[in-house]
Amino acid sequence: MSQSTTSQADDSPPGGGRGPLDRLFDLTGRRTSVARELRGGVTTFFAMAYIVLLNPIILGGAKDVTGATLSIPQLTTMTALSAAVATVIMGLVGNAPLALAAGLGVNAVVAFQAAPVMTWPQAMGLVVIEGLIIVVLALTGVRERIMNSIPLALKHAIAVGIGAFIALVGLYDAGFVTSSDTSPPLSLGTGGHLETWPTLVFALTLLLMIVLYVRRVPGAILVSIIAGTVAAVLIQENVSVPKGGWGVVTPDMPDKLFATPDFGLFGEVDLFGGFGRAGIITALVVLFTLVLSGFFDAMGTILGISDEAGLVGERGEVPRLGRILSVDGMSAAFGGLTSSSANTVFVESAAGVGEGARTGLANIATGLLFGVTLFLTPLAAVVPAQAAAPALVVVGALMMTQVAKVDWDDLEITIPAFLTIVLMPFTYSITTGIGMGMVSYALIKLARGKVRDVSVWLWPVVALFLVFFAIHPIEEWLDVT
Secondary structure, eight states: OOHHHHHHHSSSOOOSOOOHHHHHHTTTTTTOOHHHHHHHHHHHHHHHTTHHHHHHHHHHTOOOTTSOOOOHHHHHHHHHHHHHHHHHHIIIIIOSSOOEEEOTTHHHHIIIIIGGGSOHHHHHHHHHHHHHHHHHHHHTTHHHHHHHHSOHHHHHHHHHHHHHHHHHHHHHHTTSEEEOSSSSSEEETBTTBOOSHHHHHHHHHHHHHHHHHHTTOTTHHHHHHHHHHHHHHHHHHHSOOOTTTTOSOOOOOOSOSOOOOOOTTTTOOOSSHHHHHHOHHHHHHHHHHHHHHHHHHHHHHHHHHHHHTTOOOTTSOOTTHHHHHHHHHHHHHHHHHTTSOOEEEOTTHHHHHHTTOOSTHHHHHHHHHHHHHTTOHHHHTSSOHHHHHHHHHHHHHHHHGGGGGSOTTOHHHHHHHHHHHHHHHHHTOHHHHHHHHHHHHHHHHHHTTOGGGSOTTHHHHHHHHHHHHTHHHHHHHTTOO
């Protein structure tokens, strides 16, 4: 755990005796309190609430092989329901501050790789199968053995890479950093300048959050998000901001607070129909991509956030890891059952950890808020990325402090750790960073005649990643269209 996070979250022991919540979540053992956990859970919700709006946009904007589209209101309901159930179960079973929702990247695979060659129920059927495969890997202990076989230094590198990744996510989502088809590919604001009201809100919210955090103000992250949202609403009401200037969420006060949830997509699943519609090879390629992305994205996030929360032991072990991995797999399958795409652990959980969350009690707060969102969908559209994204930048900075735990004098670790760290933000993919780190680590050990230093469980992982990186040439070789 980083020193800065420790001083912020554990500067005083929790008060009171061991009540029911303390015994259930071991609040005393993890040096936290009910208030701190609830504050962290609320912060995590605000940091990831955008998924309730973004996931329907991604899935609802795609067509399946028949030209059918999914209903946006139904997708919104299913996304919130799926996140609420998965997050609460993770809190109760895994006792970890790891919130779950429809995974970005995985939903893109479903929308743009699976749906064009099969129907929506068949695509969601593959998501269910993916989740079940991950559950089997967790229950048999294979997934846990793979995670425990990763060298401790690389686990720290994964945490650092995720820190850089979520910081870039925050900067990009807020429009503080933008992309371009011309040189350079990334730049500050608009053409290298900060000249919009939304970026001003982000900058001021970030500065406020930094000041409050370093002064150890309780709820610094949450208070800053609320202040940024209020500022955004006032600006939106009094200043002309171009359409889309705020990104996915425009901070307009809604005409109504309540909306009736539509559960029409629940259970709309065709488990094996995709293999007949798209062909066995094509369906297997999609399934392989889903499993690999879901497996390693969640693995990296679990390791990184658990490390930042101080839950990782001296040898890199995570408490209740088997349960956490099983819940992650079941949540992915549940995402398919709800047609909201596979659920996975969200890196935005780090925002709650930065606010002090250490147990599954934080998840209960986050999950309940997602449940409330089922009926308050209009209100969920008020918090813009510019108010929530600063939390990702601050927490990303805290996670970067773990870079000191990597032995940079050891070349066998230096190169794999470096590739793991930089490729996560550079490729916008946690899976790619982990994959290149694992492959380069094994290659270096092989080149230096130290094959026995590599765990037997890592070699199949390296082989799978080699297939993953070469998937397009393999598809062409197999004539998969």
